[in-house]
Amino acid sequence: MLEFDGLHKSFGSNRVLEGVGFAVAPGTMFGFCGSNGAGKTTTMRIAMGLVRPDAGEVRWQGSPLDLDARRRVGYMPEERGLYPKMKVGEQVAYFARLHGLDAAAATRAASVWVERLGLGERRGDPVEKLSLGNQQRVQLAAALVSRPEVLILDEPFSGLDPVGVDSLAEALLDQCRRGVPVVFSSHQLDLVERLCDSVGILARGRIVATGTVEELRRRETxxxxxxxxxxxxxxxxxxxxxxxxxxxxxxxxxxxxxxxxxxxxxxxxxxxxxxxxxxxxxQPSLVELFREAVAAPQEVAA
Amino acid sequence: MSEPRSLSSTSMIRLVAAREISARVRDKNFLISSAVILVLLIGTLGLQVAFSSGGEETRIGVVGDVGQLGPALEAQGQALEVDVEVVEFDDEAAGRAAVEAEEVDGVLVAEGDPELLVQQSAGGALQAVVQGAVAQLSIAEQLSAAGVGALDVPKVSVRALDPGAEQDQQRVVVAIIGVGVLYGLLILFGQFVAQGVVEEKSSRVVELLLATMRPWQLLAGKIVGLGLLGLAQIVVIAVVGVAGALAFDLVDIPGELIGTAVSVVLWFVLGYAFYAAIFAVAASLVSRQEDLAAVVMPTTLVLVVAFLVGIQASADPDGALAAITSYVPGLSPLVMPVRQAAGDVAVWEIALAVVLMLVAITGIVRVGGRIYAGALLRTGGRIKMREALRAERV
The missing domain is CATH 3.30.70 (Alpha-Beta Plaits)
Incomplete structure (x- = not known):
């Protein structure tokens, strides 16, 4: 289980998270929804050790997600980040090495992923020469190259064309089938509804609704x-x-x-x-459930 | 496929350092600047060779009494700082042929009224040497004809007040060149570090990096990687410079030249650690290359001041200013090598300067590391140092 437990975080007087908690089972996909500024990115950054929570912790298989455990997590930040002048293949291999692969394994894994995401011909190009869509693929390759045990992706679908969305969705479902718990945030609720086994809606610093889309719907119906x-x-x-x-x-x-x-x-x-x-x-759609959950002054969630 | 393993700090730093080096050695700017430095160095050596071999020399043919004229011509040449080589010819015709074949610059025909044969015109030195020699011989002849024998002319003896002055001069020049190279490389590699930090921030790649490593590992890797490159570069410069100077016989003090080169290289290590850390921390406060100049300016100014003090110290290596600044961390790398080369420095003085420098570096890495860690993930605008210290993450 990947567990987010009682996360609190304030930036100055701005209380962003007030007890966010949810769990994601291995091999399932968890869609993380919430309005802009609800705290999705902060939650994910806490998991990646980039923000220190005031209280609470994130656990993987029962133990806190520390620096060593984080090397087995594939992460895609909301603000995409790659070395602009580094070549595609070398860059992916570098991230593989940072996640603990040795040189030979990293090179092999990088070329496999670069090929698989359709970037084979661009392997030797610097990232800045690629289109935004292709840069996004490199970003995904960097997240997947080390065969992560957990995937945490912040807005992975934003900026992709429909074909790109489909191929990313396919890649994530693949990871799920490998038994990886996948958490991703998105504003594209139809996508979340289509892909995710369970959904969490974040509002006012808390998870106000969580469960499978079916459960949420049944509760509301x-x-x-x-x-x-x-x-x-x-x-x-x-x-x-x-x-x-x-x-x-x-x-x-x-x-x-x-x-x-x-x-x-x-x-x-x-x-x-x-x-x-x-x-x-x-029969509410997820969009309506979302509006309802985000607008409601009291908690709806079980 | 081998499974991912956990990484030690050392291997993390090594990974970061290796990336820095491989990115930099393929960077055109780096390659060009390295080439320019080497070309400048070799050019300087060439100029030195050209200047030091600048003495005039002339070959003068003599037809007639070489026994007296030869030594007289050579003596005149010495007085005028011209190397004179005297060649004897049997008759005027042989001399004329030699002039035409440009084997000699001129031929003095000393039978009867002396005459100087030249191809086109007599160069200033040539004529002066010949005129002086002939005049001297003629005066001596007339004096002895008038019955004046050996003249008793008092000989001026020379007593040098500072016999090592020329060597001191060379030491100073070597020290200035050394400090100049040191200054240039500190600025260059400081800039590389600063640009690298901002690049990681502006491209946001730092967020991915910090998910796998601690900020200090990233900082250390970057500084170590670029530092090794800088060290390699200064060692190459030192070796080429020293080898060139020795090969062309430009210096009279080979031992001290090598000593100065070694001390410059060692001071580079300390100076680089000091300035690279400051540059990195300053750069972490901004998110765009455009804002970089403003934050690294104060540090660059300190470097410029250190360089100027170093130059001043070469003129007055034992003065109070040089003595005091050679202990001040940050200034010492550019002042102490000058004092070591040009003046008298006790071992304890060098040791004190090194220790103070090490203490300062430790402090900067401690405090700076916290600022760096706090500032890395904050983008937009320029971050105040105090905010960064408060936001420190790990």
């Missing part, structure tokens, strides 16, 4: 009700017991019902306003 009442005045549903207005736009209303709230009472109230053109339980 039956609780979100969409009612379209074109003639209703604003806040028509306000004051109904156990009902919270999630959104309301020209009568298109999304309501969240507490477990004991009576949907029939809502329907009655809706009919009372005039025409009812739509009344149904919502």
């Amino acid at each position: 039956g609780r979100l009700l969409r009612v379209v009442v074109p003639d209703a005045a604003a806040h028509w549903a306000a004051g109904l017991p156990g009902v919270r207005i999630v959104s309301e736009r020209a009568g298109d209303t999304l309501l969240e019902l507490a477990a004991d709230a009576d949907d029939q009472a809502v329907l009655a109230a809706a009919v009372g306003t005039g025409r009812v053109t739509h009344f149904a339980w919502q």
